[in-house]
């Protein structure tokens with residue numbers, strides 16, 4: 001089925017979509033693969049600490065994180081609790097309380113990972129925007145002894 005897929009980018013990428021995916025799933029920078037993305041539990045750095053890749057330019061895109069969190073908490077918290085209530089493992093009262101507390105807790109818990117995954121998703125779609133894939137530009141801050 002994928003046989004006829006056209007290769008849109010004739011230039012060889014230094015960092016492939018597979019690299020971006022593999023690094024992003026682990027919460028690492030898609031550009032360098034280091035853990036330099038997070039400033040705090042709820043905020044990305046302006047730039048990757050390790051390679052200096054600009055994380056601010058696509059910030060509008062990353063604000064989609066909160067809507068991912070709602071969907072994830074419905075799938076991984078609310079629906080399982082509904083099954084437990086229907087199966088009479090939990091009382092309705094316990095289910096409601098667990099659902100409210102659980103979904104807040106779940107979003108807070110996975111928030112840094114969601115931010116990293118938004119960075120990953122952005123660069124999975126646009127891998128040519130990674131500094132490592134812009135070979136004509138020297139890496140920022142590098143001291144080329146030429």
Ligand SMILES: [Zn+2]
Pocket residue numbers: 029030031032033034036048049050051052053
């Ligand atoms: Zn980096």
